[in-house]
Amino acid sequence: MTARMHLPDTFISLHAYVAPGPMQSPPPPTSSVIQQPFQTSPPPAMGQPQMPPGPQLPHMSPPQSPLASMQMSGPPMSGPPMSGPPMSGHPMSGPPMSGPPMSGHPMSGHPMSGQPMSGPLMSGQPMSGQPMSGQPMAGPPMSGPPMAGMGRPFPGPPPSGPGGFQQPGLGAAGPPGYPQQAGQFGGHMAGPQPGMPGAFPGAPGGLAGPPQKKLDPDSIPSIVTSWRLIHSSKTQVIEDDQVKRGGQVYSTNIRGQVPPLVTTDFTVQDQGNASPRFMRCTTYSLPSTADLAKQCQVPLAAIIKPFANLPKNETPLYVVNHGETGPIRCNRCKAYMCPYMQFIDGGRRYQCGFCNCVNEVPVFFFQHLDHMGRRADFYERPELSLGSYEFVATLDYCKNNKLPNPPAYIFMIDVSYNNIKSGLVKLICDELKTLLENLPSEEGTESSAINVGFVTYNKVLHFYNVKSALAQPQMMVVSDTAEMFVPLLDGFLVNYQESKAVIYNLLDQIPDMFAETNESETVFVPVIQAGVEAFKAAECSGKLFIFQSSMPTAEAPGKLKNRDDKKLVNTEKEKTLFQPQKGVYEQLSKECVAQGCCVDLFLFPSQYMDIATMADVPSHTGGSVYKYNNFQASTDVYHFLRDLRKDVQKSIGFDAIMRVRTSTGFRATEFFGAVHMNNTTDVEMAAVDCDKAMTVEFKHDDALSEETGALMQCALLYTTVNGQRRLRVHNLSLNCSSQLSELYKSCETDSLINFFAKSACRAILNQPLKNVREILVNQTAHMLACYRKNCASPSAASQLILPDAMKVFPVYMNSLMKTAPLVGSTELSTDDRAHQRLLLMGMGVEDTQLLLYPRLTPLVQDKPTHTMQSLFLPAPVRCSEERLTDSGMFLLENGHSMFLWLGQASPPELIQSIFNLPSLAHLQGHMCALPELDNPLSNKVRSFIDGLIEKRPNSMKLNIVRQKDKPEMLFRQFLVEDKGLHGGASYMDFLCYVHREIRQLLT
């Protein structure tokens, strides 16, 4: 399936970026339909009939490229040499295969379908004989937790799904190599190759050159509105998927199956592969060789959200407890028991699906095989039949061979002048009283095991003894911030329920104690150090909640000064604005990770705070950073408190270490996320919560077998909120193919853009933004040109041809280049840009999708009561000014900002129903919530908004804007299909530009 469209042939030179003025009038709507085909010079390609002007018919492309005769005139293969260790033969050490032949394995979708494994080479580094590096396997077995079997009764066999794994047919290798560009993501991050055709000139602000012909906006692929010309109807990509796969059960029993879109509502049934909520891939069919991967430049990556929240109708993970023995693992590669292990020799041995090693089955785990070769207990053991499950870890997996203590939360409140004056300190103290009643706890336990502690600070730190035996809390002051220590052990970290009375007393007193303060300076690094020291003393992991409103300027380690400099924007030195200060901050991150101390920051700046540096520790410890510019208790209180509640209550694991293992032929090489890497394979996180995702990139070591596919296993060792050490395992199997068409067919645009967003956000730390944007554009053009050359049928050069699975990829890519970190505009605050960069690094696929293509929902389009009275939620529309109507009301949200937009001709009855005001003119600014009015429209709109806020990881402040009012500008920057307010092309211009790049690559 291929999407194609005509684009202007006469292009459009994108000149150097000129930042438009903030109040620049919007571009005129481009609404007229294409009258002429944009075909000028090139004749139709071989054998292809001349396309008539106007709509093109759907086109099915044959898998083999008829363009093989096309010779590339570009530079010869100039890409970087393949990295990775030399493939020196690592002999297969296992005994020769014996036992029953492996053919006819009954497990539906089992990767090992009877073929010998592809080769004796082992991927990756030599595996150590340790559970996780850094934690030596202990000698004698310890008396671990009692053998308790599985946590939950395990259901019987799931309904058998359709067929086995899809086996892509073997085919001829693709046409000769496509010229490789030097700069790319998912390869070596190098600058764009000099002499590359048409480098993208910065964020293109203005257009010049020949007058542009107008295109029908509906004729270009859109996230919400698919291409009318292809589908002959104005369907929608998101809606298409929702209609086709929404409301359905998605069974994970098929290898290489592309899951529904993140925007689609579906229920997952785990049948041997991890749910897409936990793992998503950029493509579900890996190219079989490194050469093919290089040729197409499609990044090979998985986005892993190990603690993703599951909807109520999906089964939580089963917990397997093998008691003192611990989890069963392959002797050679240390992969955990999973559905990819093949039992042989009557069930006495198993062959590892990752490294092919043949292992003995431990006596306690032995089970006979049935006549199909499957273990009789297949459906009774999660580790044999499911994609995701947990093991209870033994002492071998614990620090210092000691079972962990339950984690602790420390609340650290900046009580300097600003925070007292704004009422923030009182707000936090009041809120904590209710919040602490709802600390997270393990399913099935009555109260939370998490201990709590309290610190206030300005230039000095105040620790509080809140031991339950005390009548009054006791304060201890530490003013020597150079050598931070915790002045009390007993009574600092306590059980909330036991110490409730003392804690209440303390929370009541804090705002009064500092009511008269004049202290405006604060420290920061000593605050985090105090937290780490407290966890060290208590031998536990945990999280710090730090509430701070200014840059730490007091004399102490980590003191910062203002280094904001807008003059650096769009220069070689712009990257320094994103780079954190090193030294004490870098060291602190390491200490935090080593102790399992996660840091969450709530910032309330009224000016520059150097967020690049202040957020450095959170971004290496799995923490979150929330920012409330110019905090006003009257308007920001709900927004902030909702964030705080979610943050305290979210599901989370502590002191985590993650390893991604792969089957022979490829391996994980790069990791992006709020993580710390001490070596090249182990991802360390002081904590990981339900919203954090790591993006993992893969590289070939060797050819992959189409027969066996590609397997990956993500194992995450962590401490639960109750203090139990566990291993969470997610398994996923992908296809491999020598056909590029298979790869393009199995691509997932939402995952691809997540990878590019994170790669770009990392790259801007070390490279000029201009280079990074050029690489993004070049690689987009390259991926699409490779598709056109190798997978699409011949067609006129004036047609832009996109793979069906990447139809809307360009709109995301264009939007990515317009995000605050990447746009290079002096209009944006340095802190906002740094903040968004850090947010992006930890995001999962749902979050990047929504951030890069905000949801614009017409609550009322024309007739006030018409739209919202239907039972269904209104469908989102394209993110463009053209979709707004003068008498309409629209809601826009991207997971971080939310706007209610009102057309200037909004009928009075609409305003009355929603705001209880006679007309739009009566609406005052600074309204941050809708009044609760008892009429159907008001109820519907409010519940719609509340529902959205509830669903997102972060809370959002509601901004109400009127058409043509000044604040409307803030809203317009989120209309991502239009020209960027701070620079950046419109979607249409970007498509034209990419199209021209593709044509240059192909000729």
Ligand SMILES: [Zn+2]
């Ligand atoms: Zn193995």
